[in-house]
Amino acid sequence: MSYAVQKIYRFDNFTIDPVRRKLQRGDQRVQLPAKAFDLLVVMLENNGRLIEREELFQLLWPGQIVEESNLAVNVSALRKALGLLSRKAVPSWARGELLVEWANAKKKQT
Numbered sequence: 663m664s665y666a667v668q669k670i671y672r673f674d675n676f677t678i679d680p681v682r683r684k685l686q687r688g689d690q691r692v693q694l695p696a697k698a699f700d701l702l703v704v705m706l707e708n709n710g711r712l713i714e715r716e717e718l719f720q721l722l723w724p725g726q727i728v729e730e731s732n733l734a735v736n737v738s739a740l741r742k743a744l745g746l747l748s749r750k751a752v753p754s755w756a757r758g759e760l761l762v763e764w765a766n767a768k769k770k771q772t
Contacts, residue, residue: 671706678702697722698739
């Protein structure tokens, strides 16, 4: 995924810089697999919007045939990276839809 406009997302104690592909908790860098990072960015960019399964797969794996287990693995990695916040931040994947609800997610354009 590529990002044309520099956006910095902040929520709780996390800062996400999609252009630099950097996730930080406070001053500490948090490592994420590439697709888990992309999933986090897609969720932040679609805050509060229902994302259909096919749209999500097209955004994360354009033009590829991918098993749903790939998504589950990346959701799990994201939950682990976000720690205790994960239960409210990373929704479960069910019925082919992902509901993104980060009411406190803020976007800052630089």
